[in-house]
Amino acid sequence: MQIFDPTIFPILAADGLTNGAVYALLALALVLIFAVTRVIFIPMGEFVVFGTLTLASLQLGKVPGTLSLLLVLLGVAALMEAFTQFRRGQTRQGLRTLIGAGLLGAALWVLAGWIVPLKPPLAVQALLTLLLVAPLGPLVYRTVYQPLQNATVLVLLIASVALHLVLTGLALVFFGPEGSRTPPFAPGNVRLGQVTLSQQSLLVILVSALLMLGLYFFFERTMPGKALRATAVNRLGARLVGISPSSAGILTFTLAALIGGLGGMLIGPSVAMTYDSGFLIGLKGFIGAIIGGLVSYPLAAAGALLVGLIESFASFSLSAWKEVIVFTLILPVLLWRSLTTRHLPEDEE
């Protein structure tokens, strides 16, 4: 077979590993979100899309629509929060919430309006992208999922699908139907023997590995990380020792949006991202997450790498059937997972 040709195989493998590394990051975020909040977060891929396309807008010196979304969500979230506080009779806190959100929004708006037309260097643009994308996570949690905190997994899933449609539609409004690429952070190639690899793909793999290591330390060594793990193991128990499920949810979604935005900038140079690419990217992360049973981080990461490799080889030999192969693959995995997962017969949530 042609894919085993010594000049082609390493290229496909490197491609697969590069994409797989990003899928692995997404898979980790998905496992984290599910474990802490029971949300199956279908819109994960949209954070990736917003990451790439926000950076692409900044490259053109345009203020991205992400800012408007951020401001609207901030407004809605602040109103919801203030409403709860007013109802509890905490008038001062409520006012403080509203004023704080107003100031924050104004500051972001002024900052973006001032800095974007200057076309700052790539690193500054990347930071600004993260500043615009990462807050979407907690805001989305506050507005969509927190009111549904006690709903079943299936209701949360339907909400996720709805949110996915909203974000995709908004991405079309903000960024238009054309695809965009972002410049690589590390231009140039490296020759390893006969094979030429782009420095960017090496960077992607390196950053992903570092990020996973960082997450590992976060969960093992820091108090917020341990609090999240406690919530994942037993929500009621965590609550009893003073960990609020809402703040755990907000922290989780912040991490997820951060990972998504970063993933978008990493994968941006190699994939022409359009407003609707997020779903497929997210689903591929999902297959990895499901291989890990939505609970195991190492298995999820390994599964996502595998998905990246399969996709890379399938797109070379059977490009039209690439998606069919990737998505049909999920069925045996799901079956295996649901047969091996221990199921509590009664009195579950």
Place this chain on the structure above:
Amino acid sequence: MTRSGSPAPARPAFPARTLLTGLAATVALLLPLILPLFQVTLLVNIAIFAIVAIGLVLLTGILGLTSFGQAAFMGLGAYTTAVLTTQAGWSPWLTLPAGFVVTGLIALFLGLITLRMQGHYLPLATIAWGMSLYYIFGNTPALGGFTGITDIPPVRLFGWSLSSPRTFAYLALVALGLVALGAQFLLSSRVGRAMRALRGGPVVAEAFGVNAFRLRVQVFVLAALLASLAGWLYAHSQRFVNPTPFSLQAGIEYLFMAVVGGSQYVWGAVLGAALITLLREWLQNLLPALIGAQGNFEVIVFGVLIILTLQFAPRGLWPLLERALPQSGVRLLPQRSRLPGRAMPQPGTPLLQVAHAVKQFGGLRAVNDVSFELRAGEILGLIGPNGAGKSTMFNLITGVAPATSGQVIFAGRDITRLSAEQIHRLGVARTFQHVHLLPDLTLLANTMLGGYARGKAGMVASLLHLERGEEAALQHEALRQLQRVGLGEQAFTLAGNLALGQQRILEVARALVADPTLLLLDEPAAGLRYGEKMELAALLRRLRDEGVTVLIVEHDMDLVMNLVDRLVVMNYGERLAGGTPAEIRANPAVREAYLGVDLTEDLAGGAA
């Protein structure tokens, strides 16, 4: 004889609800004549989408299985008729059953694979095969690729060609009417009650003889066939097919229709289909002008709408509307026959024998070599402190979790390895420690679920209401048992309105409808007030005197000591003692186990 004894059901003299349905149907049938042509096309689409959404009500709203993949099944029906009519020259009336066969087989295959999955795995699987089928439609040259198949012939009926939307609307509306009627029939039948019971998890349904997996597959295939019918209608109304209307996105929209309208109500599906279709039409004109670009921006509004619905009206919009409508009365069917009864065993003969039962959970022996015997016509109490293994023992007998080793014999048959469903059919009925009722149904309907295993009517008979004779017999049997436990007066109120003590008694009535030779009660007194406990004890004594054999697992010493004929005491998974209440009261080992006299070291040594 029973009719005179039963209280008159709260049935309005004027069946307002039926009249209203008739009125709605008449208006619907007049619409194709009076609406402008474009809106007639919309009406056709609403009817078609409502058929898919009704399938989702059965599958998701009632049975609790979420599917995002219904559009793919619709595509199977549409593509079958498109290929066979354009390339093989078949009549559309032959391609409809052909579509059913194709869709049915593929749904059966997918169902057999995916319906073993639990919880959230199934919806994810539907996303996966929803996408796969879409790409298969688009990538297969014989199906016209992404351009699709054109020139599909119109449906012909009695020499008429239904090529204009006005005539086709009647076909679509009649199809919708039949589907809605069938779905209502199904929901008010034996199978419908089993479907509702299954929603809360398989344990309750299986305890009353429902084969959970089989029922899931049946409903899944039924929902797929409804989607296939909708696909057939869609292909012949559009006269061409391409993959777009059968994409995952469309599948998601069908689910939205059901959720917005009210996923537990047949009319909710119709309402949802109408709302979403009309809203999309309106938004598709409005939004691009507003935004100044082309694109399907209506999904933004749909998504927000769904999130708001989930947050503020989790049961959908139909229940809000239904409040304003007249309530439909419960109709008691005239009884023609009685359900066949079971031969009761001779009092005093061994009915249940547990021999050297062991249940191992990893390193823990929850039940360790326990043996006891239960004789017909007695009340046996199984007691013990917390963690003694009583509930595990209960699960061994009822087949919820089979024994690791040892034997359970019921009425001379080895039931150690049988499923809960099979054991129930041999004459074992149970109640639950945590009450498992359907709060939205009447006491009568809840009680009738207990007689599931005594009925035979299947899916098809239920859809067509051919099982009314059996249903009548079941209704009257349920009413008899409600009167037997003293709840006859409230037969037509909703189970959710009862106090906990009455709910427990309702569970006893439900178990009695199964005509059991053995009644198993799992901590029936938990959470009851003193008076309620006394009522429960009086009822159980009366049942024993009427010949029912009872095994009761209980914490409450007062209740047990004054009720049972014999007791078996368990501690640390082992049998500690057995005998009459007086013997047990005098037993020092039992007192130690319960009162914690300082002999714990000895006991721990003995259990290890």
